[in-house]
Amino acid sequence: MLFSRLHSLFSLFLIALITPVLIACSSDKFLSDGEYLLDKVELRSDRKDVNPSLLMQYVRQKGNSRWFSLFKIPLGTYAMAGKDTTKWINRTLRRMGEEPVRYDTLQARLSCEDLTVAMQNMGYMNASVGLDRKVKGKRLTAIYRLHPGEPYIIDHFNYDIEDSVVAKVLSPHLRTDTERPRRFTVTSLDDERKRITHILNDSGFYRFHKDFMYYTADSTRGRQHVSVTLHLTKYVETSGAGPALHPRYIISHVRFLPGDSTGFHLRKSVLEDNTLIEKGKYFSATDLQRTYNNFSRLGAVRYTSINFREPPRYDSLVIGKSFAYRTSSTHYLDADIQVYNNKPNTISFQPEGTNTAGDLGAAAVLSYQNRNLFRGSEHLSVELRAAFEAIKGLEGYKNSDYEEYSLQASLQFPRFLAPFVSRDFKRRSNAISEVSLGWNLQNRPEFHRRIFSSAWKYHWTNPVHHLTYDFELLDLSYIYMPWISGTFKRDYLDNATTRNAILRYNYQDLFILRTGFGLHYNSSSHAFRARVELAGNLLDGLGNLFDFKKNGQGKRTLFNIAYAQYAKFDFSYTQILHFDDRNALALHGGIGIAFPYGNSTVLPFEKRYFSGGANSVRGWSVRELGPGKFRGVDGRIDFINQTGDMKLDLNAEYRTHLFWKLDGAAFVDAGNIWTLRSYAEQPGGQFRFKDFYKQMAVAYGLGLRLNFDYFILRFDGGMKAVNPAYADRNDHYALWHPNLKRDFTFHFAVGLPF
Template sequence: MKRQLAYKLLIIFLIGGFYSCSITKHIPEDERLYTGATLKIESDSIIVNESDLKSELETVLRPEPNSKFLGIHLGLYYYYKNQKEKPGFINRWLYKQLGEEPVYQSDVETYDVEDLLVNRLENRGFFYSRAASTFEEKEKKASVEYTVTVPKPYRMVSYQLDSMPSSIYGSIEKLVKESPLEKGMRFDLSSMKLERLRIDKNLKKNGYYNFNDNFLIFEADTNQYSNKNFDLFLKLKNEVPKKSLIPYKISKVNIYPDYKIADSVEVEPTRYNEKNYIQEVEFFKPKYLDPFVVLKAGDYFNPENSRNTARRLSTIGAYKYVNIQYKELDTVADDNLGLLEANIYLSPLNKRALRAELQVVTKSNSFAGPAFTLTLSNRNLFGGGETFNITPKVGYEKQIGGKNNAGNSSLELGIQNELIFPRMLFPVKINDDFFRYSIPKTKTSLSVDYLKRSDLYTLLSGTALFGYFWDSNRYVTHEINPISINYTELLRKTPEFEEILDKDPFLRRSFEQQFIAGLTYGFTYNEMIDGQKKHQIYFKFKFDVAGNTVGLFGKDQGPDKTKTFLGFEYAQYAKADVDFHYHLNLGKEQLIAARVFGGYGLAYGNSDVIPFVKQYYSGGPYSVRAFNIRSLGPGTYDPDADIVEGEVYFDKTGNIRLEANLEYRFPIISFLKGAVFADAGNIWNSKENPIYNGKDKFSKNFISELGMGAGIGLRVDIQSFVIRFDLAAPFHDPSLPKGERFNFDVGSPILNFAIGYPF
């Protein structure tokens, strides 16, 4: 192992030397390659947080030298390769992706950098600082060392407010008393800029509609001190407009629920809750629209209320644009108070919309076929922002390969009806302040699905849902469904499937529990909405519990028999999932994405196994991509070697699931993206299923039972619509005997086709 590592290091060293030589011979005769700068700080006193000061000063060291990877100037190498008369397609492409123009010693303007260093030091209170520089030249390379001499800084003794007009003096005086600027702090220009922004932000919250932070100016007075101390005074600039120094109140609020730019017809407003609703025909009932508007007549102007109102109105789902404008009114009665008229213009979306989606699905379990979905939406159905969606779907899949021919075709028909109310339907009124950021929506849903798997079974299922979802802030979303009902019935079972059920009592029990009634809750924290953020986190927790409420009314069928509700055998279980994503944004469309998933389901009471539709599976395009969908596990089970008798059901499921994924994403050209990835995961059962020969039970050895694979991906990403192709091969197969599991089986890759990114 050590010898292999030594060989690798030697190869890297030789390649680095080769590249370095290749680069050196291209440097012009009268030039040297600039390799960077160092900074040295000299001071006659202790500098508090010197490392932070040094880091800040280093940001002005210009220019940046050419980047290196493992000591190699790859970008520079491909720049020089591209200067050839015929560089070739590969070199041109690599230059476009990695190339950098060379930075030479002649590009370094040391005097300009010295001025910037001194300026930055004086902005931090180190007045009368000095900066100098020297070049270090070696063969065809050069670097520069900057030395700054830093004296003792100036420190603040007091922070005071200078004289100002009475209309604004009291408001600013209160803010100055709450200032984070403290006695003894070093003179710091950036802190003063932040202080101006803080005062401006708070003044606007208190109604100062026309105020601007540029109206404020700081003056430092050192005349009273001889030991580098100063008094700081906050003043107003000369000739600040008078209207900027008075607060404004909202005199009235006008709302146009059905605004069209071409409208010019005078309409008599409808008065509701001290607001004017102006609409020629009642498009949106005022009593339902009013809770979304937090602007009130008589309140001082506050931009946060404007932003909150605009955000809340845009979440209704009935409007294309939300535009809030303020109009200044003449103030005669009191010159120390301004009046505003708030006008809210709402432009509706089309009342009806039709969306069709056609997919050609190719799954990694050798099934392929078309799927068609049609969604008809009716917005603002009852004049209160309601949205009704009806979605019929049809799908057909046929197995075109694979070892197992059972269920070689599948026909799915379904229809979903969904009605969403942009308010909380609840028997008891809940304080609106609890949902300050957004108003919860109420969702009701009713759907029916018909699934026919030839040579296996025909399944009919129905689902009813009633619940709420809302955003508690920009990143956090909650969803709770106090009523979640699912009913499934096997309309037909083939003799082949009956034989499979006879051999797998756990599978039979999972299909027999036809009635599922319970509660679900989901919590989502999502930073992925900030696409430019370097570190992004996504966390989702989902909890599903069923059977407790109906269990109170369950009817006992006798010893060793399960209870029923309304004649149906009901399921009783609890299930929890945790899904964590982390993205490291490297810039230039490069990203490292990681994911960890863990889930556990516990059957109890009326159930000894979780219903089949609620169980976990592993493998496939959104899971461990080196294994076919639903084929991985459970545990170390091998479908080819561990069959007890006859054939087992090819969909492998369990009540425990663990997975981890790591992926590097990068651009190739235009909308074509690439990826290199590795996946690991598996499923297990907490209670041993005899048909799996005891290899499915979760144990402390679960790490050695993970299925692992790696591969490459190609993605077509057009404005966030992603078509994905991932080719992966396993390098750790838990179904193989110990000692044989690590084998990178590149000869048996799995091609995954999917819509959207895997995580």
Template structure:
């Protein structure tokens, strides 16, 4: 049925709704003769594009539009046109505009003698094709930047900062870099007290006649005389800092702070005024500790931004506004004074949510429920408390069992995030710069499976901070995990008794420290390209190993214990790299690379089960079930369930996403990867990583997916197909070459959200 619909859409006349004497814009091409300018840079300046294509050739949305009838009043016709795309009718005026815009873009990039021509090719069936031919010409470069600064008050600050200029000799001349230099100088001056300075006071004089395709620039800075009547730019200092908390906003900006202080309660704390309408729900030091704007300091625009970020990071206020007002007064040094007014509108302190979800992990149906309670101001100091509980049941696939639900999980976690750095050091400057927080959490998890019962108790304390807009860090110097295995089925115990797995199903203790680095350019609500990188490093058991002589139990065991429990010792690190490339308004290409390795040593020769890598499932190699792939070429039908884990993991995923209609989206994907053991003593047959053959053991899965975008969440269904199965004999691994696909080669995955 689906194939028939697709064929029907493809067969529809693409010019059905193109008016007589007009042409459908069927194709737009760019022929670019410039090495330094790509077609992708020029494409945004084309004012008219052809209809959107899926897979580079199929105008799916135009086909949907053409399915509609001529009657505009019929509901089905309206719906088809709303989800489709109207045919793009060729417009010669927009072609001319496109040529002009591309020529202007090239000039702004330093190509002052560009040639942009357009050719229109009319073909049969009312279609037109446009070809733009680009010859940028020679590029101009910067030489000898000079300065013309009329105002002595800013001369010294600007000249002292010239080593950081962006306009360096030999760089290509671009309008963009000149604008960035104006912004840089303005920000530098505004961070040193020049409150009224703006980019409009800076302009350039550029001489392109010096020869050899070079430009001599002069950066000019005007006085404010024409704007304010003053001959010099002035530095401003802060007189008063006033917090307005929960006060009506109708006329607040125009109202004098003195009259507000007489109408509402006022508290003076640490040099600041806190004016509030009702009782404060938090300690006053929470505000003063979250502000880098202080009475008597020079105005500093950078500290204004950091103050806004810090107050926003408290998650206590639904509205934050920082503004300044010139008082008309001057201090003893003749500097004008500003009042800083920080207006805050508190939000709700407490909230809770209940989530019920259905789960499907490679055919294992189940249900789960989550209850989450949050308090954003638990101890009136901005402490963010979260309590999360979870109950889940799932039918774990076991060949010998017919029980509908045979996997149970119960869990609870309590965490508190404190907006200060709990360490015995003075780090005021670090806090101002990075806004660190302390995170403390306790968690308990109970898991009952057909083969074993396991409990995990976790306690940790660490720090989170953000070093830039895109970069954040997490460091947990202390984390305790106590894993207990109270029950193991006799059948499972017999299966693992002679394998390395027996060590992973014994009671053990993990005392580790870990650090995570995150670089994330994604901005919610936008469709721009972005990179994502997460890197983790984790170490366990080393401190316990050094301290073990203090509690030596004089046992005959060849390993150490703490409180009668063997502890793990290992080093582990992994990297997750992703790139989201938006091709157009409807399609995108996303790829992901994951690489991780864990090295057990010392007190325990195998990684703990919960620290081992696994592959397969809805967010991994989707043609295989969770924990159903690897290690390496290992295959053992003796186990009645999937439970393959290892020390090394390597995965690559590529996904082409496209919008269909209504809330439906489609995807085509390719998944490649596997897991391997790092030590022969703990590796099943065929599971050991070997550099000269690991690439032969990479599993390859392909597939298609459907997504339902409900705005608040995305429901995903992916169907993966095994293409290269490393568990098969070498000459049979490429399945489509050796035999027809069967249902055993298909993996179905239901999930919430995108896989990556």
């Protein structure tokens, strides 16, 4: 019944998609005589090193938008409306749709001019643009032909600095001919002005800006060869004033002002440690920005305002960290730092509904946060969670309920806490130190489990390079199994015919002491994550030194409890290719590998990989896929055994904006998991280089997103295309033999998959 309804909905979706496409062909009714619908715009360049797609932004008039760069659904929706705008349905269809783009000769001529200027700014000073028009009925294709010509090259780069003080400051930073920009482009020349402005703004020249610089160029040496001179003029305070030396400012006083009547919630030492603007130092724009960044990291601070005042000049002896001189032209700045407090305490309650394999339940989370525990913007977070679930179809057990209680507490310090670290390093570092404790109690009909965890971590960012770092110095987990049902032991752990090494290992008491480091880069078009995690090496070293006892399986123990030892590496990369402001292609690849060694032959369950789900191969549900061609126990899902030591994901997703807050997606996913060792419980699951590509699962599907900017609700429908765990040929190549009941999987998630 469910799959027949899904099939009907899918059919209706296809009809809704195709109908506006067909109706879009009738949009000519909105065109008057002599008007043409701008069907398509093309840019063609006669130089291979000029990418036409980068110049599309300078075309003033483009054709109607297309879903997935193919279907003019918005235009078709508009065309479905009648001409009578007094009718509600016609007004609604016009608002939802997109009015036909009528070709405009004036806009086309201005586009040619803009394209010419754009190429000249790229160094092609003799560039020109031609325009061809192809008309078919009432539709017109505009083809802009780009003729860049030869680029101009800078032979010599010179500086002409009128201000002697500025010249002395810039002397170590001026580029030689070998370091100069090679191409004569507006971008490269403007970048040099920005670079010099940045140096001077960090050297006390508070009022300096790049408009004090201009260029002259001499092209007499050759047709495409230029000699460039950067001129830096003297300071002019007002239009009627004469030129003078650029004023160089020294910080004379730094004052902290409360932003509201409640006064300061932070200690004075905390305010000073987060302020890089110091008395006796030259003004620095970088120190100003870092001060803003430091205060923005403090949870106790709502926002900060920093204002500079120039007091009257006076003759005095100026003593700084690296200078001392007397002058009557010294300039000073007083800095007023106004700090506005944030609400220190918050309490929240959040109910949840749960559904684990059809077993319904409920959960509740009570959270408390204190953003200024010791008046140093320390962030204390305490979370208490309780969950209950009624388990169905479980025979042979006295109880059929699942209960879970957990208490998680973390304390973050907005500074780098470590011994033997200088105060200056702590002030300039934007690291956050975190200590956390957790206790988790799980009571299931089959077993009771207790997990204690504690960690000491560091987090810091490099906004300039879009980098984020995470360093887990020590992370300790203690897994304790106080009770295991006799039925569960008999059927799964002790029975010789069903004994499972992976299962047995994960239902024993265990220590996990690990260290991890993660790196994350994210920009508008690229993102990558890398992480390495090592566990058990410290305990193993101590075990060899102090001769820890071994258990019956020959594993070293601490307090009679075995400890895990493994290494884990993960890497993922995402690239976004933007075709226009409505369409983009997202490509993603991820690989992970973890192997137990030394004191372990099996990875802890929490560290094993799984495949399938909303962020993996979307033709399968979570933990339904793999490892390799393993089909589960008797063809059924096996959450314990459908895990592995290695994972590979490859994804391609075409994203398009539909209308309002709705976005669409079409995707193809591929991937699987494998084990590194051969386990009897997972036949066909071991990774073998000569076979792994044959065991890649492939899925395809469509998605719908509700994009509210600050969060995204995602609905994806995936279909199996190639199933490595097949029962017959039809099951193997599901793409050619689709079966909605067998192959379709629906996913609901928050956020994009990658």
